[in-house]
Amino acid sequence: MTTHGRERGGEQVRTQPRGDEGDTAPPGVDELRASFSRQSDPGFARQRSQQARSARVGLMAAGALVALVCLVVIVGQLNSGSQVGVGTVVYGLCLASAGLSVELARRGRTRLAMMAIILAAAGASLADALP
Numbered sequence: 445m446t447t448h449g450r451e452r453g454g455e456q457v458r459t460q461p462r463g464d465e466g467d468t469a470p471p472g473v474d475e476l477r478a479s480f481s482r483q484s485d486p487g488f489a490r491q492r493s494q495q496a497r498s499a500r501v502g503l504m505a506a507g508a509l510v511a512l513v514c515l516v517v518i519v520g521q522l523n524s525g526s527q528v529g530v531g532t533v534v535y536g537l538c539l540a541s542a543g544l545s546v547e548l549a550r551r552g553r554t555r556l557a558m559m560a561i562i563l564a565a566a567g568a569s570l571a572d573a574l575p
Contacts, residue, residue, distance in 0.1 A: 496552070503549035503557045510564045511542035517568070534571035538564040 518535050522528070545560035 496554075499554050500549050500552060503554055503561065504546050507542050507545035507549060507557065507561050507564070510561055510568065511539055511546065514539035514542060514564070514568055517571075529574065531571045531574040534567055534574060538567040538571065541567065 514535050518532060518539065521532050521535070541560050541564035545557040545564065548554075548557035548560060
C-alpha cells in the first residue's frame with residue numbers, strides 16, 4: 445500500500461489514497477495529535493530566535509559603522525573650509541540611508557536593512573568621485 449503525505453519526525457503521516465488504492469480511512473485525531481507532539485522541539489524555536497536576533501544585531505552594527513564613516517567624512521569636509529559640494533550632500537544621503545538601515549534591522553526587516561546598507565555603502569564609495 446502506498447501512502448501519500450509528508451514525512452514528519454521520522455514517520456510517514458498518512459493521508460487518503462488517490463484513485464482505487466483501497467479503502468483506507470484518514471488518520472484519527474489521536475494519531476495526528478501524537479505525531480504533532482513528537483515533532484515539537486523547543487530547542488529548534490530557541491535556535492531560530494537566536495539566529496534572527498544575531499542577524500538583527502549584525503545588521504545594526506554594520507549600518508551604524510557605515511553611518512559613522514559617513515558622519516566622520518561629512519564633519520571632515522565641513523571643517524576643511526572648502527565649499528560644500530555634491531559629494532557632501534551624497535554623504536548626507538548615505539548617512540540617512542545607513543541610519544534607516546539600523547532602524548529597519550531593529551524592527552526585524554533584515555532584507556530591507558541589508559538593501560539600505562548596500563545603498564549607503566555604494567553611495568559613499570561613489571561620493572568621492574563627485575566634486
